[in-house]
Structure formats: C-alpha cells, structure tokens
Amino acid sequence: MVRLRLIGAIVALLALVIDQASKQWLLHVYGIADKQPVRVASFLDIVLAWNRGISYSLFTTDSARGPWILLALTLTATVLLMAWLWRTDQSGTAFALGLLIGGALGNAYDRFAYGAVVDFVHFHIAGFSWYIFNGADVAICMGVAVLLLSSLITQPAVEPASKMPKNTG
Numbered sequence: 347m348v349r350l351r352l353i354g355a356i357v358a359l360l361a362l363v364i365d366q367a368s369k370q371w372l373l374h375v376y377g378i379a380d381k382q383p384v385r386v387a388s389f390l391d392i393v394l395a396w397n398r399g400i401s402y403s404l405f406t407t408d409s410a411r412g413p414w415i416l417l418a419l420t421l422t423a424t425v426l427l428m429a430w431l432w433r434t435d436q437s438g439t440a441f442a443l444g445l446l447i448g449g450a451l452g453n454a455y456d457r458f459a460y461g462a463v464v465d466f467v468h469f470h471i472a473g474f475s476w477y478i479f480n481g482a483d484v485a486i487c488m489g490v491a492v493l494l495l496s497s498l499i500t501q502p503a504v505e506p507a508s509k510m511p512k513n514t515g
Contacts, residue, residue, distance in 0.1 A: 350431075355431075379394050397463040420453065421454060427443050463482075
C-alpha cells in the first residue's frame with residue numbers, strides 16, 4: 347500500500363506542477379493578458395479567463411467570501427480524496443486519485459492567489475464552443491475517467507461458495 351500511496355503522491359505532484367507551470371508561464375512570462383486570443387489552430391485558441399465558479403463556471407460568485415467558500419470546499423474534497431488514496435489497494439485508483447488531488451490543488455492555489463481559477467484553453471469548431479479550461483481541469487477529468495474505467499475492470503473479491511453461510515430457513 348505504501349507503493350500505491352507513493353504513486354498517487356507522485357501523480358498529484360506532477361499534475362500540480364504541470365498545471366501551475368503552464369499558468370505561471372502564460373500569466374507572467376508570455377503575458378497572455380496582453381496578447382489574447384492566441385490562435386493555435388483553427389479549432390484552438392489560448393485565451394485568459396478568470397473562473398470565479400467551479401467546473402464549467404457553475405456557482406460563479408463575485409462576493410468577497412465566494413472564493414474562500416469554494417477554496418474551503420476544494421480543500422475539504424482534497425482531504426477526503428487523500429484519505430481514499432491512503433486506503434486504496436488498487437493501482438488504477440491510486441493513479442486516478444493522484445490526478446484528482448493534483449488538479450484540485452492546482453485550482454485551489456489559483457483561488458488562494460488570485461481569487462479565481464486561471465483558465466486558458468478554448469476549443470471551438472463549426473460554431474460549437476467548448477468551455478475554457480486548464481491543465482488542472484484536464485487532470486480532474488482524466489482522474490474521473492480512470493476511476494470509472496478501473497471500477498469496471500477491477501473484479502471484486504468473491505467468497506467461495508464453501509465459505510458462505512448455509513441457508514437454514
């Protein structure tokens with residue numbers, strides 16, 4: 347189990363570092379605020395968007411307490427995910443939880459530092475515009491996908507019929 351915790355911690359750290367490195371570079375080195383939108387491909391732009399809500403800008407708030415409430419919720423969820431990671435005995439689950447934890451911490455840092463999450467990837471094609479997102483969001487979505495897949499693939503332990511209690515009724 348120590349190995350699985352280590353896997354989860356390394357994945358979380360990598361997700362957090364990649365997310366924050368991309369955001370810090372775009373904000374403070376490249377200066378995306380002054381150069382946006384940046385067309386990368388006909389279907390992809392890099393733009394700066396400050397997300398004051400949670401995923402897909404749900405529960406957006408402009409109140410002074412809003413970012414702190416969302417930060418508290420994020421940190422609470424992160425602690426619960428860490429407890430799950432501590433108890434897991436599945437490598438797929440440890441990997442997925444690492445992605446979720448790293449993504450949550452990346453967005454939590456933004457809320458703490460800026461009062462909003464830094465989003466910058468904008469996919470659009472044929473009039474359809476996807477939400478603007480960031481690396482932490484990708485890690486979170488990948489973590490959920492891996493959790494779902496690992497739950498479908500992992501076989502639950504089944505007790506042999508000889509060890510099951512006999513029906514006496």
